[in-house]
Amino acid sequence: MSKPIDWKVDASDGKARAGTLRTRRSVIETPVFMPVGTQGALKGVRFEWLENEMDARIILGNTYHLFLRPGVDAIKQFGGLHRFTSWERSFLTDSGGFQVFSLTDLRKLTEEGVEFRSHLDGSKRFLSPEVSMEVQAALDSEIVMVFDECPPGDAGHEQTRSSLELTARWAARSKKRFNELQSGAPASGGASDLSGKQALFGIIQGAGHLDLRRESLDRTVEIGFDGYAIGGLSVGEEKAVMYDVLDHLAHQMPEDAPRYLMGVGTPEDLLEGVEKGVDMFDCVIPTRNGRTGSAFTSKGKLNIRNARFALSDEPLDPGCSCSVCKRYSLGYLRHLYQAGEMNASIMLSHHNVAFFLDLMRRARAAIIAGEYSQFKRTTLENLRASTPESGV
Amino acid sequence: MSKPIDWKVDASDGKARAGTLRTRRSVIETPVFMPVGTQGALKGVRFEWLENEMDARIILGNTYHLFLRPGVDAIKQFGGLHRFTSWERSFLTDSGGFQVFSLTDLRKLTEEGVEFRSHLDGSKRFLSPEVSMEVQAALDSEIVMVFDECPPGDAGHEQTRSSLELTARWAARSKKRFNELQSGAPASGGASDLSGKQALFGIIQGAGHLDLRRESLDRTVEIGFDGYAIGGLSVGEEKAVMYDVLDHLAHQMPEDAPRYLMGVGTPEDLLEGVEKGVDMFDCVIPTRNGRTGSAFTSKGKLNIRNARFALSDEPLDPGCSCSVCKRYSLGYLRHLYQAGEMNASIMLSHHNVAFFLDLMRRARAAIIAGEYSQFKRTTLENLRASTPESGV
Numbered sequence: 001m002s003k004p005i006d007w008k009v010d011a012s013d014g015k016a017r018a019g020t021l022r023t024r025r026s027v028i029e030t031p032v033f034m035p036v037g038t039q040g041a042l043k044g045v046r047f048e049w050l051e052n053e054m055d056a057r058i059i060l061g062n063t064y065h066l067f068l069r070p071g072v073d074a075i076k077q078f079g080g081l082h083r084f085t086s087w088e089r090s091f092l093t094d095s096g097g098f099q100v101f102s103l104t105d106l107r108k109l110t111e112e113g114v115e116f117r118s119h120l121d122g123s124k125r126f127l128s129p130e131v132s133m134e135v136q137a138a139l140d141s142e143i144v145m146v147f148d149e150c151p152p153g154d155a156g157h158e159q160t161r162s163s164l165e166l167t168a169r170w171a172a173r174s175k176k177r178f179n180e181l182q183s184g185a186p187a188s189g190g191a192s193d194l195s196g197k198q199a200l201f202g203i204i205q206g207a208g209h210l211d212l213r214r215e216s217l218d219r220t221v222e223i224g225f226d227g228y229a230i231g232g233l234s235v236g237e238e239k240a241v242m243y244d245v246l247d248h249l250a251h252q253m254p255e256d257a258p259r260y261l262m263g264v265g266t267p268e269d270l271l272e273g274v275e276k277g278v279d280m281f282d283c284v285i286p287t288r289n290g291r292t293g294s295a296f297t298s299k300g301k302l303n304i305r306n307a308r309f310a311l312s313d314e315p316l317d318p319g320c321s322c323s324v325c326k327r328y329s330l331g332y333l334r335h336l337y338q339a340g341e342m343n344a345s346i347m348l349s350h351h352n353v354a355f356f357l358d359l360m361r362r363a364r365a366a367i368i369a370g371e372y373s374q375f376k377r378t379t380l381e382n383l384r385a386s387t388p389e390s391g392v
Numbered sequence: 393m394s395k396p397i398d399w400k401v402d403a404s405d406g407k408a409r410a411g412t413l414r415t416r417r418s419v420i421e422t423p424v425f426m427p428v429g430t431q432g433a434l435k436g437v438r439f440e441w442l443e444n445e446m447d448a449r450i451i452l453g454n455t456y457h458l459f460l461r462p463g464v465d466a467i468k469q470f471g472g473l474h475r476f477t478s479w480e481r482s483f484l485t486d487s488g489g490f491q492v493f494s495l496t497d498l499r500k501l502t503e504e505g506v507e508f509r510s511h512l513d514g515s516k517r518f519l520s521p522e523v524s525m526e527v528q529a530a531l532d533s534e535i536v537m538v539f540d541e542c543p544p545g546d547a548g549h550e551q552t553r554s555s556l557e558l559t560a561r562w563a564a565r566s567k568k569r570f571n572e573l574q575s576g577a578p579a580s581g582g583a584s585d586l587s588g589k590q591a592l593f594g595i596i597q598g599a600g601h602l603d604l605r606r607e608s609l610d611r612t613v614e615i616g617f618d619g620y621a622i623g624g625l626s627v628g629e630e631k632a633v634m635y636d637v638l639d640h641l642a643h644q645m646p647e648d649a650p651r652y653l654m655g656v657g658t659p660e661d662l663l664e665g666v667e668k669g670v671d672m673f674d675c676v677i678p679t680r681n682g683r684t685g686s687a688f689t690s691k692g693k694l695n696i697r698n699a700r701f702a703l704s705d706e707p708l709d710p711g712c713s714c715s716v717c718k719r720y721s722l723g724y725l726r727h728l729y730q731a732g733e734m735n736a737s738i739m740l741s742h743h744n745v746a747f748f749l750d751l752m753r754r755a756r757a758a759i760i761a762g763e764y765s766q767f768k769r770t771t772l773e774n775l776r777a778s779t780p781e782s783g784v
Contacts, residue, residue, distance in 0.1 A: 046739070048715065332478070335466075
């Protein structure tokens with residue numbers, strides 16, 4: 001039986017990899033940044049821009065949010081997330097676990113799953129490996145994530161181990177229910193050498209404990225997935241902890257499957273992650289920062305509120321070729337932000353997403369050219385160059 | 393000396409006119425709806441959409457808002473509103489008078505002008521015919537409006553007459569200062585048979601008093617302007633009053649100049665105005681309603697919050713060819729609105745503006761075909777058809 005996705009490494013440079021991930025709906029060149037369409041839309045950025053200008057091939061959808069609203073029945077009625085949203089390229093959906101643990105209270109965690117109160121209306125809801133797989137099957141994303149428990153970044157060894165054990169048992173249950181659902185599901189999408197079904201990624205936990213990370217990796221690989229993710233980083237721990245985990249873990253993950261670092265991060269984090277062997281990233285930073293007036297540029301972050309931009313006819317980033325940088329000045333964008341115009345959020349979010357996508361494209365080119373270390377060094381130097389005076 | 397704008401009537405049908413207004417920056421086919429870019433941007437809709445998809449040829453800028461922020465010095469520094477905003481087609485700027493009278497308090501009205509407190513920071517500011525002309529010269533709009541006083545919609549005869557007298561004196565002062573500023577200004581824009589300077593429109597006041605409207609018209613024409621506007625309607629009076637004034641006034645306005653109905657209105661108002669001889673309209677309704685979840689369609693207004701749209705895969709308006717209607721379903725747009733996603737505002741505003749622009753294009757075609765009465769009747773019937781059940 002053919003596989004749901006196809007993965008090949010096009011080039012390596014040290015531990016960094018340039019790969020090609022094909023799903024039934026799109027061809028994704030890695031390393032790749034996946035913009036987050038939390039509730040079925042990328043905040044402030046219409047799909048037309050993502051497709052035509054930025055050429056994003058895959059975005060995220062959040063199972064927790066879509067499970068609560070519009071709900072599984074509505075999504076099924078529309079025939080899945082693609083038809084509901086009109087985004088016809090690939091979707092990766094998370095399992096809902098992370099949001100349950102970070103957004104809700106009154107949680108009741110059992111072996112079976114987790115009962116929680118909706119942050120929208122306080123109603124009692126329940127998610128488990130089985131339910132998460134069922135919701136993600138209804139969403140019909142290309143890449144499904146196992147339902148895991150994510151311990152706090154500062155969890156002790158014992159707490160982390162017991163969470164890891166639960167995650168391993170949930171991973172096995174996720175895979176079982178996933179397989180049942182796939183066997184009954186009709187194939188969809190276009191690539192004829194693929195199965196047309198969904199792919200399932202496992203998640204490695206273990207917080208900052210390297211021995212537990214290694215153990216989680218082994219147990220996850222033993223179960224066997226189409227791809228492997230590193231969860232539970234960028235959840236409040238020190239940067240050094242994240243880089244340390246990545247250093248030890250990423251290159252030990254299976255070579256013949258994509259490696260995905262969940263919920264990370266800044267441009268610096270992405271460059272570090274790529275160097276350590278990560279292929280896929282996602283984060284809300286570009287749009288969230290865009291809405292609060294913060295722009296990522298090749299010379300570091302800038303805060304559009306800064307008075308020194310008031311009369312500037314320079315673009316956000318002279319090194320960026322996105323439609324915002326080609327047309328609009330710092331002075332104009334600052335004016336829109338100060339005036340409370342949502343067009344400021346729209347345009348800063350647009351630029352930030354374009355910047356992240358472009359950064360990963362340039363990383364890929366550097367890997368293929370065998371110049372990743374130099375690329376990373378130069379890029380980081382520039383990113384850090386003007387931050388102190390940029391008013392952030 | 394050549395004129396700043398060129399106006400010709402292409403076709404008439406009853407009192408309705410199809411015309412062509414050429415400015416130094418664009419060719420505007422009328423009747424036309426002018427979207428309002430209050431603070432130098434159309435709320436939620438990027439200029440790229442306005443240019444490439446909707447092909448809007450002229451938008452408004454608000455002198456009051458731009459005067460306060462970013463201020464005249466900043467606008468001058470950028471070389472005018474076009475360069476500041478990157479909108480290179482035509483701008484019409486209002487005089488600031490209407491906002492001073494509707495947004496500020498602690499006003500002190502004298503023969504000289506009006507002192508007021510900024511709604512932004514409470515600082516004392518001053519606008520007069522001369523200052524307004526100077527600000528609009530700095531903005532470098534294609535069409536400048538005289539500085540007028542706008543009495544309340546229910547103003548009595550005496551109050552209205554004295555306001556009208558003041559407006560007439562201010563109109564003469566506006567023209568004097570405008571001419572001084574134009575004589576010193578360099579020409580800009582492309583059309584070689586035009587002067588490259590700004591055009592000035594006079595404003596007819598008189599509230600609901602037909603005799604005063606007639607008097608105001610005569611006095612305004614006597615001063616002489618490049619175009620004529622009807623002010624002080626849609627400011628709280630009954631619809632019947634507005635239609636009555638338009639019935640008596642519009643067709644008596646000079647035939648050889650464009651006629652502009654300020655701040656109006658709904659699709660119904662536009663169709664009525666066109667029938668009575670109006671060429672130009674502006675209103676914030678399409679974007680304001682878009683932000684509150686209300687969409688204009690060929691079958692009437694609809695409220696996107698309505699539960700009956702939750703599972704609908706129909707577009708906002710099957711009769712609309714805008715990029716929102718071609719792609720997104722009612723169910724998806726409702727979901728975005730309910731979820732508080734700004735993309736709902738973005739897409740509803742987009743559709744509404746496209747709808748207004750298209751309505752005027754279809755009105756123009758009907759006038760040229762000599763079928764305006766029938767077009768208006770049919771369109772109004774449809775607009776009113778489903779409103780009761782649309783949940784507004």
